[in-house]
Amino acid sequence: MRTKKKLIAWTLGSAAVVGAVGVLSARLSPALAAGGTRPMAGPFTLADGVFYAVAALTVGGAAAVALSRNILYSALGLLAALLGVAGLYVFLSADFVAVAQVFIYIGGVLVLILFAVMLTNRIGEVNISNASLGWASGGILSALMLGLILVVAFEIPWAVRSTGGSPTTAPIGHALLQQWLLPFELASLILLATLIGAIIIARKEIRAE
Amino acid sequence: MIPTLSHYLAVAAILFALGLFTVLTRRNAVAVLMGVELMLNASNVNLVAFNKFLVGGLTGQTFALFVVVLAAAEAAVGLAIVLSIFHTFKTIDVRAADLMRE
Numbered sequence: 001m002r003t004k005k006k007l008i009a010w011t012l013g014s015a016a017v018v019g020a021v022g023v024l025s026a027r028l029s030p031a032l033a034a035g036g037t038r039p040m041a042g043p044f045t046l047a048d049g050v051f052y053a054v055a056a057l058t059v060g061g062a063a064a065v066a067l068s069r070n071i072l073y074s075a076l077g078l079l080a081a082l083l084g085v086a087g088l089y090v091f092l093s094a095d096f097v098a099v100a101q102v103f104i105y106i107g108g109v110l111v112l113i114l115f116a117v118m119l120t121n122r123i124g125e126v127n128i129s130n131a132s133l134g135w136a137s138g139g140i141l142s143a144l145m146l147g148l149i150l151v152v153a154f155e156i157p158w159a160v161r162s163t164g165g166s167p168t169t170a171p172i173g174h175a176l177l178q179q180w181l182l183p184f185e186l187a188s189l190i191l192l193a194t195l196i197g198a199i200i201i202a203r204k205e206i207r208a209e
Numbered sequence: 210m211i212p213t214l215s216h217y218l219a220v221a222a223i224l225f226a227l228g229l230f231t232v233l234t235r236r237n238a239v240a241v242l243m244g245v246e247l248m249l250n251a252s253n254v255n256l257v258a259f260n261k262f263l264v265g266g267l268t269g270q271t272f273a274l275f276v277v278v279l280a281a282a283e284a285a286v287g288l289a290i291v292l293s294i295f296h297t298f299k300t301i302d303v304r305a306a307d308l309m310r311e
Contacts (some may be wrong), residue, residue, distance in 0.1 A: 045211075048211060048212060051212045051216070055216070055220045058220055058224060059220065059223050059224070059227075062223065062224050062227040062228065062247050063227055065227065065228075065231055065240075065243050065244070065247060066227040066228075066230045066231045066234075066244070066247075071237055071239060071240055074240055074243055075243070078243050078246065078247070081224070081247060081250065082246075082250065085224075085250045085253070085254060088217065088220065088254055088257075089254075089257055091212065092217070092257045092258055092260075092261045093261065094257045094260075094261070094270050094273075096270070096274075097253075097257060097270050097273050097274060097277075100274060100277055101253075101277065104277050104278075104281050105246075105250075105277070105280075105281075108281055108284075109246065109280065109281055109284045112284055112285060112288050113239060113242065113243060113246075113284065113288065115288075116239050116242075116288040116291055116292065117239055119292060119295070120239065120291060120292065120295045120301045121239075134233070134234045135234055137233065138229075138230050138233030138234040139230065139234075141229065141233060142226040142227070142229045142230040142233065143226070145225070145226055145229060146222055146223065146225075146226035149218070149221075149222035149225065149226075150219055150222050152218075153214075153215045153218030153219050153222060154215050154218075154219070158214050158215070158262065158263060159263065160213070160214055160262045160263065161262070161263065161265060163261055163262075163265040168267060168270060171267055172267055172270060172271060172274070175267050175271055176271065176274075180271055180275075183275060187275060187278045187279070190278075190279070190282055191278065191281075191282055194282040194285050194286055195285070197286055197289070198285045198286050198288075198289040199289075201286070201289040201290055201292075201293050202288075202289035202292045202293060204296065
């Protein structure tokens with residue numbers, strides 16, 4: 001009975017969260033939708049097929065992260081998802097962001113995660129058992145959130161402007177050193193603090209007896 | 210169908226929901242961090258897509274770059290904390306780590 005009560009509480013809580021976000025987005029949507037038109041359906045070209053393949057790679061990788069019981073397979077799924085997101089950036093003509101995604105996420109973050117997986121998981125211990133309640137409550141909140149965002153994405157007639165794709169590396173460099181110089185320097189400071197903090201937290205303490 | 214803004218938003222929405230699901234259901238701290246990475250990526254896709262289809266310019270892409278930098282910093286510190294928790298408690302079950310010392 002306790003699990004049932006918990007489930008009801010989760011459902012109500014999720015509905016409250018999603019309702020609040022929904023009301024907010026409904027307030028915002030008229031301002032966003034000024035002068036928008038519904039997109040036209042065109043012929044299916046090869047580029048569209050590649051887009052759907054990349055999107056499927058992204059979603060499939062994310063599904064592997066969320067649903068795989070083995071943490072190592074989750075890490076490999078994360079690899080697929082990050083690669084797919086990089087492909088989406090290429091489709092959005094954001095070349096520098098795509099390359100930065102591959103360098104930083106796949107070259108850095110994913111390797112860190114793999115190290116953490118192998119340092120903290122005893123081999124052969126595939127014990128990520130979830131109680132069914134965890135799946136149910138997490139699934140309810142995620143599904144409601146997904147439905148809400150999908151409604152916003154497809155129902156609002158976005159005022160789309162066509163912007164051409166051009167190389168972005170040089171303009172981003174200029175923007176970083178002119179318009180965004182202070183955040184850029186702050187980011188370097190944060191990275192330095194992170195470096196020192198991570199070393200201090202993760203090192204083994206040697207006590208002087 | 211030519212991929213429009215809504216398609217990118219839909220992919221990002223699915224990515225975000227799966228990341229949220231991962232964070233909510235996993236008990237392995239590393240897996241929780243993976244879910245956070247998924248959600249950050251979803252928000253980044255949204256930033257770049259809105260930048261391309263609605264705003265133009267480079268502001269959204271620059272913001273996405275800063276998000277990537279902060280996500281890398283978050284992953285480094287988070288995984289250091291996970292390693293420290295593992296040294297202390299010999300497990301990385303997020304329910305077991307309820308003390309800040311041994």
